[in-house]
Amino acid sequence: MTIDKDFNPLENGYTFPAEWEEHEATWLSWPHKEESWPERIDLIYPAYAKFIAELTKGEFVCINVKDKEMQAFAMEHISKAGADISKVEFYFHETNDAWCRDHGPAFLVNKNGEEPQKIIVDWGFNAWGGKYPPFELDDVIPTKIAEEKGLPVLYPGIIMEGGSVEFNGAGTVLTSRSCLLNENRNPHLSQEEVEDYLKKYYGQKQVLWVDDGIIGDDTDGHVDDTIRFVNEDTVLTVIEDNKNDDNYEILQTNLRQLKEMKLLDGRPLNIIELPMPNPVYCDGQRLPASYANFYIANKSVIVPTYNCDKDQVALDIIQKCFPEREVVGIDSTDIIWGLGSFHCLSQQEPLV
DSSP: OBOOTTOOTTTTTOBOOOTTSOEEEEEEEOOOOGGGSTTTHHHHHHHHHHHHHHHTTTSEEEEEESSHHHHHHHHHHHHHTTOOGGGEEEEEOOOSOSOHHHHSOEEEEEOSSSSOEEEEEOOBOOHHHHTSOOOHHHHTHHHHHHHHHTOOEEOOOSBOOGGGOEEOSSSEEEEEHHHHTOTTTOTTOOHHHHHHHHHHHHTOSEEEEEOOOOTTOTTSOOGGGTEEEEETTEEEEEEOOOTTSTHHHHHHHHHHHHHHOBOTTSOBOEEEEEEOOSOOEETTEEOOOOTTOOEEOSSEEEEEEOSOTTHHHHHHHHHHHOTTSEEEEEEOTTGGGGTOOHHHHEEEEEOO
16 A cells, blocks of 8 residues: 655654664565676575574564575575574565665554554665666565555655664664765755655654765765664764774764764764774775674674674674674675675564
8 A cells, every 4th residue: 555645754653663673574685696796696695594594583584585496595595504494484576686775675663553553665776876777676675565564655756775874763863975965866855855854754853964984885885884873872883993094084084973963862972983894805896894784683683794803802892782682793704795794685674
């Protein structure tokens, strides 16, 4: 069912919950596009399946696949990884690529009424500014999922990606100018107009901006590689210690901007610094390796690692932020060749 275009989710009590709120499921799109992992796609499946196995310890995992052949291939890897198969569900929704954070559904919930309600917002998707056509299959995934689940769907009519926004669960969304104000997304919109869309269609009251993302990020600076809320007033932000690294000044600028921010009630952010891993290259290309691209599941926090001496330092910092969840590192050195990791690959469906 399509919701009337004049419907205002914010005014009607809907919101996009924080990632640490309880999930009904995690949505994934099975990786199959060889161009995303040139000559390496076979290497990613053990780590990807381990990710799924970890998720099934606390929630259902819903996976978009093309057909029964892809389902059988996926099941082989998932079973080998020791996943709880009873928690895995497949949906025959063909996709162009695997990055479900960006092409998957944005689930909004309303817990104010007598019966909690859930809707799906289907933002437009253009493969990060038209960089990787075709993308028409990915663009319709939210509506296909809404049809499967019998949920109302709302169409804002602009380009938006899930990795470009970060939520504190209390009315604040954090994003980057380099991505959402890029002329390859919505060139007809001003910053103020973008803020209006974020507030209305994500059910938020405040938008906070940093300037940029890390080197090697082909999304033009998704915030889920740089800054993550871990509770209502606390962020983890990645920092580069090497002053000669191209990321050093970018991340220092972000840090300065975070220190100037105030939440809705006037509180400053509590800022925790997270190291960047040592630079990761493949065939001479700098990859967007970051510990910030973790995924907060019901029972654990799943963190990409990079066979690096900073891995354990990062895991320990993140563990202190989530004392009630187990922090699990999974080697992402092959997955990151696709220019994203576990957060980019997943989209949470909140429980209502």
